Amino acid sequence: MIRFTQIASFALSLLVALALIGLWHFVASARLVPPIFLPLPEKTFDALVTGMQNGVLLDASLATLRRMFFGWFLACLAGISLGALVGSSQKLRIYVAPMLETLRPLPASSLIPLFIAVIGLSEGMILGVIAFGALWPLLLATTHGIVSVEPLLIEVAQALAMPKHKVLWKISLPSAMPDILAAMRLSLTVSLILAVVCEMLTGSEGLGQWLLATSRAFASTKMFAGIVVLGLMGYASSLIMNLVEARALKWKSAAN
Amino acid sequence: MSTAMPAQISLADVDVSFGSKTVLSGLNFEVFKGEVISIVGASGCGKTTSLRLLAGLLAPSGGSVSFEGKPVRGPRRETAIVFQDYGKALLPWRTAEGNVSLALEVMGVPGPERRSRISELLALTGLAGHHDKYPAQMSGGMQQRLQIARALAQDPAVLLMDEPFGALDAMTRQSLQDELLDLSARTGVTIYFVTHDLEEAIYLSDRIIGLLPNPGRIGRIFDVPLPRPRDQLITKEDRSFLALRHELYDFVKGSEH
Incomplete structure (x- = not known):
């Protein structure tokens, strides 16, 4: 029964995607939008295959993927450890909360010039921008998750005379896991956006630069191929996060 | 319990106050190794607070709590707690x-x-x-x-239980009571049992501490003269069970006025 509904919903979602591509085909072939702005889907697909085969689009995609992943990884490390620190100490929360609330709303992209000035135009700068922009959801979620641990569990830990770092490791962090995983998903999207923005601004090889260059050259099939790759990256990362969540939060679905 | 035996846990003139509110006052009692001791009383008279004292989760404002002759300074391996809210614990x-x-x-x-x-x-x-x-x-x-x-x-040498069976249905509660008695007989672990169920207190215990409210203090300590092993039907039909139930009921009811 479950299998059947899973297959059915997958078929339906495929149908929706095909219908959208059909609509795209219709709009493009009827020339409702000039082909220089909207190419045919099949031509886009050709450009995608060519770009992957000759390696130019493939290299650009891998470069973006690498930045997204490493930037996100840094954000996870920094966000979760800072969040654990801030969540565990009420004093620290009082001291740093106003500063964090001032930094948080700053768009990470607005800090790119500052990052360039301080770090220079390097790969490290790009990773820094991505990590800075993507760490906020993690920092907030981890802090929140740790602050809202069931108080009785803390009492259980006290009754066992558990040292503080063990309470964090064995009780607070696992209990904050659902929040943290949701934030990891959010941060992954932010990382992809920032990777592309940084590539556009710095001209480093990647999909951002590819999009900018192809659009300036009115090479719309290539540009669309780049957009399709970005979309697929987003989709794939969301699928991977689904798998990770299903594994890490097995206990949540076990109840039903 | 023979008084010649050294106490496992003893409380001497223990007071607990939170701010200006005195929650427990002048607590003096001893718990002996291997006994089952229950604590009953109207709600709000400090039953759970007394358990937290024994666990070392709470320090007395006055007097002293000691375990095997040494003052309790915090939670220790020898005392384990079973909380009422198993779903959250x-x-x-x-x-x-x-x-x-x-x-x-x-x-x-x-x-x-x-x-x-x-x-x-x-x-x-x-x-x-x-x-x-x-x-x-x-x-x-x-x-x-x-x-x-x-x-x-x-x-643990002592199990501190805070209304552990309060949220369970009657049948499950009875089987857990019997399992607990079995456990105490087999392992010799001391049991300090907080409950508001008077029959449960009698059925399980060797002694019952009756607390009076405002501020929480000991009203009376009841001895339970029922033989072991106990039985859900036979024990509860025993004359002394019924008499004690009557006494305890009057004690708790009387304390509410």
């Missing part, structure tokens, strides 16, 4: 095995030894074969058994 992300393991991990028991201890404890609490279940997959009775298994993993 278990780690939902750990299986039955993992929950018992928590106590063993804290004590630094090495991995291979841990596994055999866990199996032993789950079997002892009637949870053999449920190793891999998450708390959410277990009934209330099973969850409370699991909490008891985790408490026993500490290898």
